[in-house]
Amino acid sequence: MRPPKRLNSYLRRFESTLVIAEHNNEKLLPITQNALTAAKKLGGDITVLVAGSKCGSVAEQLSKASGVAKILVADSEAFLGFTPESLTPLVLATQKQFNFTHILAGATALGKSLLPRIAAKLDVSPVSDIIAIKAPDTFVRTIYAGTD
Numbered sequence: 001m002r003p004p005k006r007l008n009s010y011l012r013r014f015e016s017t018l019v020i021a022e023h024n025n026e027k028l029l030p031i032t033q034n035a036l037t038a039a040k041k042l043g044g045d046i047t048v049l050v051a052g053s054k055c056g057s058v059a060e061q062l063s064k065a066s067g068v069a070k071i072l073v074a075d076s077e078a079f080l081g082f083t084p085e086s087l088t089p090l091v092l093a094t095q096k097q098f099n100f101t102h103i104l105a106g107a108t109a110l111g112k113s114l115l116p117r118i119a120a121k122l123d124v125s126p127v128s129d130i131i132a133i134k135a136p137d138t139f140v141r142t143i144y145a146g147t148d
Helices: 005-012 031-041 056-062 082-099 109-122
Strands: 016-020 047-051 071-076 102-104 130-135 138-143
Touching: 016 031, 016 082, 031 047, 031 102, 031 130, 047 056, 047 082, 056 071, 082 109
Parallel strands: 016 047, 016 102, 047 071
Antiparallel strands: 130 138
């Protein structure tokens, strides 16, 4: 059962989303724009996490994106390989500090390996490969059918 429309709009004010930016330390990858679009559909404040080495130009690009309330930059050689093993503790610390209602990443190899790790540590279920957002708690996923 869904809350009444008035209550639903009230609750949306308390929602916040962390988007994990994917980049090559110089340029934002297009998949991050997809994640930002999804975050806007969820409503609430949008924070983008940029982790990398000498990634200031990526943060600069994000500062021009509409709808982004805050950009968090973690610039360290530790994030040079942009691996799930190095990013998971950073995202968990960020979540502990800001208590986001949603954490998003693109549907890439990185996102598909990073988000399940984070979800396991936070004891929540990840929702992957969504193609649409109906509400902050309702998502559309692809359905695979076949003879396999």
